[in-house]
Amino acid sequence: MGSVERHQPMTGHGGALPPWSAAPDNVIPGAVALDAVMAASSKAVVLVSVLWACPVGFWYGLSIRLREPQPHGTPEIGPLFEPHGRDLESGSPLFGAGERFHFTLAFADGRTPRFPGAITAPSPADPEPDDQIAHRGLMGKATAQRSYSTWWVWPLPPPGPLSFLCSWPAMAIGKTCVEMDSGPIRDAAARAIELWPPGPGHCFDGRHGRRGW
Amino acid sequence: MAGTAVADGEEVGFFESRSSLPVPATVPPIEWPSEDILPGVVAEVILLGRSASAAVAVGRFLGYPTGFGFTLLVRLVEPPTGVAVGLVEPPARVAFRTPHRSFRFDDTRFPHSLSWGRQRRRAGLADLPADLLRVGVVFSDGRKVTNLDADGVGSGAPAGVLNAQLELRGAGGLRQWDFEVWVQPLPPPGRLGLVCEWPAKGLRMSRAEIDASRVLEAAARAVGAPTFV
Numbered sequence: 001m002g003s004v005e006r007h008q009p010m011t012g013h014g015g016a017l018p019p020w021s022a023a024p025d026n027v028i029p030g031a032v033a034l035d036a037v038m039a040a041s042s043k044a045v046v047l048v049s050v051l052w053a054c055p056v057g058f059w060y061g062l063s064i065r066l067r068e069p070q071p072h073g074t075p076e077i078g079p080l081f082e083p084h085g086r087d088l089e090s091g092s093p094l095f096g097a098g099e100r101f102h103f104t105l106a107f108a109d110g111r112t113p114r115f116p117g118a119i120t121a122p123s124p125a126d127p128e129p130d131d132q133i134a135h136r137g138l139m140g141k142a143t144a145q146r147s148y149s150t151w152w153v154w155p156l157p158p159p160g161p162l163s164f165l166c167s168w169p170a171m172a173i174g175k176t177c178v179e180m181d182s183g184p185i186r187d188a189a190a191r192a193i194e195l196w197p198p199g200p201g202h203c204f205d206g207r208h209g210r211r212g213w
Numbered sequence: 214m215a216g217t218a219v220a221d222g223e224e225v226g227f228f229e230s231r232s233s234l235p236v237p238a239t240v241p242p243i244e245w246p247s248e249d250i251l252p253g254v255v256a257e258v259i260l261l262g263r264s265a266s267a268a269v270a271v272g273r274f275l276g277y278p279t280g281f282g283f284t285l286l287v288r289l290v291e292p293p294t295g296v297a298v299g300l301v302e303p304p305a306r307v308a309f310r311t312p313h314r315s316f317r318f319d320d321t322r323f324p325h326s327l328s329w330g331r332q333r334r335r336a337g338l339a340d341l342p343a344d345l346l347r348v349g350v351v352f353s354d355g356r357k358v359t360n361l362d363a364d365g366v367g368s369g370a371p372a373g374v375l376n377a378q379l380e381l382r383g384a385g386g387l388r389q390w391d392f393e394v395w396v397q398p399l400p401p402p403g404r405l406g407l408v409c410e411w412p413a414k415g416l417r418m419s420r421a422e423i424d425a426s427r428v429l430e431a432a433a434r435a436v437g438a439p440t441f442v
Binding site: 023025026027028029030031032033035037040041042043044045047051052065067146184188191193195196199 | 255
């Protein structure tokens, strides 16, 4: 089975995207080197790697490896894209409601984002989350046995431990939590460079790039 | 931001000289690192060049037993238009999905890609268009490899290999491009040079350096990926 890739959809709305909606595109971020095993069982291994940070948030990567390939489907490449791991032929969920992969994170002050449930294009009109934390998928790619996705988290975590939590009953993974010191993320954010003022949030709307294919 | 000094405007002709190298008859295979290895990481970013319209940086170096990787970060003030969208390297497959339609394309439709120099070399064409982003790596022993080298093969023997794979990150426009770059083999001790040039964006030839020992130490920290329990 070939690989499957998904990228966060792009919108044609004008105006700058708010920081809870998408990572800024006018910044060279600082690099982070934080890796941890989020969960491991006889059926699956889940890794989290914090990659980049800027003053308004950070990116991390989520890697999943399965012992057995999922027939006709992809492993979870991120709930934003394939909420339940879907069979590529039938489109039906690979896992039952009680067996699905769930993951989230929590700041030291208790903030935790609501679990993302659908593909939504970022928009300048996205409301600020009531819970003051956002967690959005950026891209994902997967084969039947491995997957990788990247995630944007707004805002930066406060001092103290940053927790990544998951459960995946179908893969014999109960509720697990791994903690990281959030200090290196904030340190990396301080090294980021803002290149120019943020621009309008356009656009893969046909005005750019469509010509030629 | 950590980083080493950037020399701007030096080594004029660096990339032009690459475009006149003979195309080798045979090339070694390009092998991306195994997913079963967790690399050591050098959490550093170096701004290679910046102009009124673009910025290019490299960072987050990954050390593996067989080579090293880094991210090439490209930021644009304005999204590229027309075919210039294609900063894309052939191994990369870029897919966009919107609520209404999907896009999937490959390098053949994007002559202004990072690999275009390679393709033109294969075709016997040596000129370098101003809108081609040029990127290269220089080892302390003089070996060089760039995105202009045919099939990623650099000078000297054993040849270096540079290949790139795109990860398009973020949203809100095509102003943010991240390329995952793989270089093979590991560099020798000494200064590891990173160069770029993008005339159409006002980025003159620039070179930055990182101590190769940091990459080598990262490679020594690479471990096998956690396995099933």
